[in-house]
Amino acid sequence: MQSENEFMQLAIRLATENVRGGGGPFGAVIAKEGEIVATGVNTVTSANDPTAHAEVNAIREACKALGSFQLPGCVLYSSCEPCPMCLGAVYWARLDSMFFGNTCHDAAEVGFDDSFIYEELRVPTGQRKLPMVRLLPEKAIESFRAWQEHQTKIEY
16 A cells, blocks of 8 residues: 555656656556556647646546546546646546645646636636637537436436
8 A cells, every 4th residue: 555645756757757758747646545546647749639638647547447437435646736627527537635746837837837728717608719609509408308318327
């Protein structure tokens, strides 16, 4: 059984090794009951995937390892405070808690500034920098109605 400090040290080591291998400076570890379930590093540029952040990659691997789309009883150790996307993934995965090393301000100082996303979330959709237009709401609602009526749905 490993300690919180050991899990965090591993997340930081993964981040540093990932930089040396040409990737981004982010690493993550997911543990359950003192044992490592999964790890992840930032593979945005190597995978050509803007969602391939360390936390998301670790969550994906942990879900595969545990055969579940939720991770109750698990703890995330991240080398950096999660961005808005990763924070959303952490909440959707239902992790018990998380620890992080660097802050979002530390990340901004080295070129990973996501403060604009937090700011955009506070702006009404019609006023955001990225044009967002509601289209075919009367058709779109059909999928939600189907969901409500589906008898064997798996809620999440």
